[in-house]
Amino acid sequence: MASVDECRQALQELAARLDGNAEAVREHVGLDRTLACRITDLGAAFHGRLTDGQLVDLADGDDPKAKIALNTTSDDLLALVRGELDITRAVTSRRVSIKANPLDLMRLRKLL
Structure with a gap:
C-alpha cells in the first residue's frame, strides 16, 4: 500500500506532466471542471x-x-500515473471508478 505522501507526489507529477503539455491537452480536452x-x-x-x-x-x-x-486504491493510482495500469482496463475491472457526466467522460478518454 502506498502512502498518502506518495499519492500526493504522483498527483503532483501528473499535474506537472499536464502543465508541460497543456496546449496539446487543451486542444483535445476542453474541460473546466472540479x-x-x-x-x-x-x-x-x-x-x-x-x-x-x-x-x-x-x-x-x-x-x-x-x-x-x-475512486481508486493508492497502488492503482501510482500505477495509473506511471503508465503501468491502463485506465480502460482499470475501469472495466472496477479497480478504478470515474463519476462524471457522459460528455465529460468522453472528453476524459482523450486525456487518459
Whole structure:
C-alpha cells in the first residue's frame, strides 16, 4: 500500500506532466471542471481543478461537489500515473471508478 505522501507526489507529477503539455491537452480536452481523487484504501482524498489542459489548485481533502470524481486504491493510482495500469482496463475491472457526466467522460478518454 502506498502512502498518502506518495499519492500526493504522483498527483503532483501528473499535474506537472499536464502543465508541460497543456496546449496539446487543451486542444483535445476542453474541460473546466472540479476534480476529486479519493484513495479508498487510505481514507484520503485530494481535489483540484482541470482547466485549460492543466490540473491546478491541487490540495488535500475531498470535494463532495466535484464534477469529476475518481475512486481508486493508492497502488492503482501510482500505477495509473506511471503508465503501468491502463485506465480502460482499470475501469472495466472496477479497480478504478470515474463519476462524471457522459460528455465529460468522453472528453476524459482523450486525456487518459
